[in-house]
Amino acid sequence: MIIKTKKAVPSSEITDPGVFSARRTLLKSLLAGSALAVGFPWASGAFGARWQDLPRGEYSTEGLEVTPADPARKYNNYSEFTFNKEDAARLAQALPTDPWSLSIAGEVQKPVAYALEDLLNHPRLQERIYRFRCVEAWSMVVPWIGIPLTELLQAAQPLSSAKFVQFTAVYRPDIMPNQRNSTMLAWPYVEGLRLDEAMHPLTILSVGMYDEVLPKQNGAPLRLVVPWKYGFKSIKAIVRIDLLKRAPMTTWNNYAPDEYGFYANVNPAVPHPRWSQSSERVLGSGFFTPRRETELFNGYGEQVASLYQGMDLRHFF
């Protein structure tokens, strides 16, 4: 038997790191180019920037390293289409998002309806860089583009009887396979917030990310973004908003009330019944990099902790 001994690699054979990364960039751009050519526009920034130099609101989080757009566009939960994150981007392309309208009704003085164009050209449109933490213990940092939700709600003049806000996503069983087959969840997807949470300046209705309109897999044309709550609260493809007297039934809470609470505030001290919430994998971070320690309210405690003063966060999880 021939036993090979370990040989040291001569330094002449070690690839210069600059060459290596340049080669990799070249390969990636080639791949991206070919993807475009065969018609996968969602694989790269093919739509072109729609917005430039939008004001970055004072509530945008400073000092965060933004996740590259690629993982944000390719790693998506979209349970109407699939439970497989890698398939969502392809399947979601089937949803027509233009024209689209959003109605705000319920306990309001003046129900309103917005056409998508009104929202895409809204004067209060701004960029908000937020941490985004999924209940599955991964996270990213996304530069969202959106409108403070409170602006839209106030335009409808909420009545004093309004205590909660219900968000309803689009119902298109003809296009969305898991709606068609009534798979797992009760459709359409519904989420809810307390009115004061919905009116909080951090809560936005997002129409874009990374300077572009929202990719379909990320919830086009309109999605909620509530950065101190787990991602499943940030409902995609919203068609109506209703102000209510009582707390609405919400989709994941209804499916497994002991696992997914109505509040769903990010909280490392309250584990999901089956897994820990103490740390998270930041997408885009490399191998052998430790996970990030999850923060209470996803790091937005200073702004939102007062909303939950005196509440037992273990009970109201």
Add this chain to the structure above:
Amino acid sequence: MTLNSNKIWWSIFATGLLPLLVLAIEIAADSLGANPIEAIHIRLGDWALRFLCLTLAVTPLQTVTKWRGMADYRQLLGIYCWFYASLHLFAYLAVDQAWEWSLIGLDLLESRYMWFGLLAYMIIFLLGLTTSKAAKKILGKRWKKLHRWIYFASFSAVMHYFWQLKGNLAEPAFYLVVVAFLLAFRLLACFKNRQVSLLMIPTGKRHSV
């Protein structure tokens, strides 16, 4: 061992390394998607579970085909299960958690799905440890009893899979069916054997009439 069975052994050996090779290529090509660490976990865990199922499938296959002498292949498949399960655990500790013991401790304490994974791994580790002919000789009758724990390991591994998911339960459900089927086959065979052996016991009554 004949040359023929030797060839089979070597081809199983070579095939068993393929998933690792493919994974290595994908890591090098950066083609594991947006969450490559999770992808590595899933790949290695899947292969550990697949080799576990293959190991369990050998005996039923032997019974159905009446082809004796497959114990060596079963051992090799079992060792591959142990190999991929060990890599799966190593990837968790080193690649994902970067040996941050405080975070690992919290994760173990709070993640129930991890308990099942750990239980499955402890059993598989023990079975891997006692796989040699020497260990078989030393343990004697206890060896077979010990290696029956593979059923606990397989159900535990499937639970480990189920309990970490939010949706997408199709894949663990598939493995549950496979494991249940393989176990059911054995229970049935065992039951049948007992009946046959009952028939073979002379009762002394049959010819008395």
